[in-house]
Amino acid sequence: IILTTMIAFWFISLGASIYLSKWSMKPVISAYEKQKNFVENASHELRTPLAILQNRLELLFQKPNATIIDQSENISQSLAEVRNMRLLTSNLLNLAKRDDGLKVELSEVDKKYFETIFDNYALLAENSNRQFTSSVQFFGKVKLDQALIKQLLTILFDNAVKYSDTDSQINIKVEKSSQSLTITTTDNGFGISDADKKKIFDRFYRVDKARTRQKGGFGLGLSLAKQIVTACGGKIDVQDNQPKGTKFIVKLKV
Ligand code: ADP
Numbered sequence: 001i002i003l004t005t006m007i008a009f010w011f012i013s014l015g016a017s018i019y020l021s022k023w024s025m026k027p028v029i030s031a032y033e034k035q036k037n038f039v040e041n042a043s044h045e046l047r048t049p050l051a052i053l054q055n056r057l058e059l060l061f062q063k064p065n066a067t068i069i070d071q072s073e074n075i076s077q078s079l080a081e082v083r084n085m086r087l088l089t090s091n092l093l094n095l096a097k098r099d100d101g102l103k104v105e106l107s108e109v110d111k112k113y114f115e116t117i118f119d120n121y122a123l124l125a126e127n128s129n130r131q132f133t134s135s136v137q138f139f140g141k142v143k144l145d146q147a148l149i150k151q152l153l154t155i156l157f158d159n160a161v162k163y164s165d166t167d168s169q170i171n172i173k174v175e176k177s178s179q180s181l182t183i184t185t186t187d188n189g190f191g192i193s194d195a196d197k198k199k200i201f202d203r204f205y206r207v208d209k210a211r212t213r214q215k216g217g218f219g220l221g222l223s224l225a226k227q228i229v230t231a232c233g234g235k236i237d238v239q240d241n242q243p244k245g246t247k248f249i250v251k252l253k254v
Contacts, residue, residue: 041204049081091220102231108141129166138176142254152228155221156185164189181254188245201226
């Protein structure tokens with residue numbers, strides 16, 4: 001009995017020490033480290049377009065007798081990089097401003113608010129050869145921050161367009177229950193693996209860097225979306241869409 005008790009005690013204390021050591025080793029990211037990561041990521045993002053721009057300008061400088069066609073190709077590629085950097089810096093400024101605390105200004109809206117936004121998306125979808133449908137199922141009024149929710153919807157809609165092929169289907173549904181407003185966006189595009197689902201809300205995270213960069217993404221959209229939803233006291237989740245694609249579910253308290 002004594003031996004069995006001792007072995008049992010040894011196992012329990014071994015288990016407890018493994019558990020405790022794991023727990024105490026869990027990395028805690030300080031505000032300083034978070035800021036450092038952010039600056040490192042931002043600098044890294046700017047380095048590539050700056051290097052491309054430098055190469056292009058050097059080419060122009062070294063080959064002053066190049067054909068007009070070659071020169072204008074160089075200039076238009078350089079301009080594309082400059083545009084990219086302007087977009088990135090304005091995104092970064094927005095995020096930095098928002099880090100000081102996102103101000104939520106609630107006002108009452110009815111279904112017309114969503115329908116107007118979706119009418120614009122229908123036009124955008126048509127221009128990019130996607131099929132867009134929407135449904136707004138609630139009566140009366142709800143209280144929300146009009147500018148923030150519009151920005152959130154735009155991030156989700158833009159992504160659905162960016163990460164799908166032409167002729168794909170995109171749907172946004174808005175439903176209200178007694179306590180909450182649920183916004184569900186679905187697309188039958190490329191989909192997101194389970195491992196990536198855990199990371200897509202992190203700043204600068206992109207599933208496929210090369211493809212996203214080509215589509216003008218910096219990996220900031222969904223982190224901004226999450227920031228907006230959290231500030232509004234809500235939740236955002238991502239799931240697979242059946243049979244294919246991605247579904248984002250936003251629940252807001254109204
Ligand atoms: P970006 O601005 O680069 O698109 P996001 O933060 O909005 O960055 O998204 C992060 C990553 O999540 C994207 O790079 C993309 O790979 C993936 N993603 C986002 N939305 C979708 C979607 N609807 N379908 C497939 N992948 C998506």
